[in-house]
Amino acid sequence: MTEEPQFDEGTTLDRFLMETLRTYPGATGTFVNLCQSIALAGKMISARVNRAGLAGMLGATGEVNIQGEFVQKLDEYANHTFKRSLEHRGHTCMVVSEEDEQPSLVGEQWHSGRYVVTVDPLDGSSNIDVNATIGTIFGVFRRKSEEGTQADLKDALRPGTELVAAGYIVYGSGTLLVLGTEAGVHGFTLDPVVGEFFLSHPHIQLKPGKIYSCNEAYAKKWSEGIQTYLGLCKDRGYSARYIGSLVADFHRNLLKGGIFFYPATKKDPEGKLRLLYEAFPLAYLVERAGGAATDGKMRILDRVPTDLHERTPLILGSREMVEELTALTAQEG
Numbered sequence: 001m002t003e004e005p006q007f008d009e010g011t012t013l014d015r016f017l018m019e020t021l022r023t024y025p026g027a028t029g030t031f032v033n034l035c036q037s038i039a040l041a042g043k044m045i046s047a048r049v050n051r052a053g054l055a056g057m058l059g060a061t062g063e064v065n066i067q068g069e070f071v072q073k074l075d076e077y078a079n080h081t082f083k084r085s086l087e088h089r090g091h092t093c094m095v096v097s098e099e100d101e102q103p104s105l106v107g108e109q110w111h112s113g114r115y116v117v118t119v120d121p122l123d124g125s126s127n128i129d130v131n132a133t134i135g136t137i138f139g140v141f142r143r144k145s146e147e148g149t150q151a152d153l154k155d156a157l158r159p160g161t162e163l164v165a166a167g168y169i170v171y172g173s174g175t176l177l178v179l180g181t182e183a184g185v186h187g188f189t190l191d192p193v194v195g196e197f198f199l200s201h202p203h204i205q206l207k208p209g210k211i212y213s214c215n216e217a218y219a220k221k222w223s224e225g226i227q228t229y230l231g232l233c234k235d236r237g238y239s240a241r242y243i244g245s246l247v248a249d250f251h252r253n254l255l256k257g258g259i260f261f262y263p264a265t266k267k268d269p270e271g272k273l274r275l276l277y278e279a280f281p282l283a284y285l286v287e288r289a290g291g292a293a294t295d296g297k298m299r300i301l302d303r304v305p306t307d308l309h310e311r312t313p314l315i316l317g318s319r320e321m322v323e324e325l326t327a328l329t330a331q332e333g
Ligand code: P6P
Pocket: 123, 124, 125, 126, 215, 244, 245, 246, 247, 272
């Protein structure tokens, strides 16, 4: 990477991508094209989320997805929109989505695509009907299989350390795209009037935190180490913040510092959250921003999924907080 470009207010996502691209001599523009496709999907989902109450898009479809969760109408729309924005551009060969049991493979004419995208199209969708913040979470791998051939599971079942980019689009009081690459973590705010994402949060770096995010209703089911840490947070007078939407809780902690934990319980030893398209992308981002992410025993990015929809306990946020909690749980059986 040659010398880093300088950006000012009013930098659009496209300009950021093109100027960053120029610092990578071997770059072909395919990754930029992929990011633009993701941004387009984000704009379309944002527009629909913001009008859900008016467009008959609230509520469930009556179907149940692979996760055994009721599919919300917006889940279906977000999944369809995200995949369509990727499948016909020549940059993506496979999409792994929370909403689909099997990966979506692009048509033969697109087998040249060099990227595999994992996605939770609309995380937190149980909050849609109450107008709480929700979001799209995505991760990007370069394929391992030969370009020009059909992608397969080995392109997705791989350690999180092989991610080349990750990000999320959070649909809250505004719509924000947070994109992490080896060039760092940057946030872009959508101006819906002009339909452009503008650089609003350059070089996001995690501060030490005094916020803890967890669903305390389950506290009695957690291990002793987790319960000890919860007690320490209270003794220290930390603030409790929990929206019940992973992407919203993560985003607040990324900007303000803090820790999010959704541990295993005896009933759910693997936890609730998904490794490949929730934990991996957020772990990639948090590490790029100077934080840490573990499953209570090991670094999340070192995990290798054996199933596309594998669950994991998740602890992530400010590095010192994650390390202190993980030290309390790592010794437990
Ligand atoms: P609980 C939303 O349904 C979700 O998948 C995540 O976005 C969120 O962090 C978690 O579940 C909330 O789970 O058990 O606290 O309601």
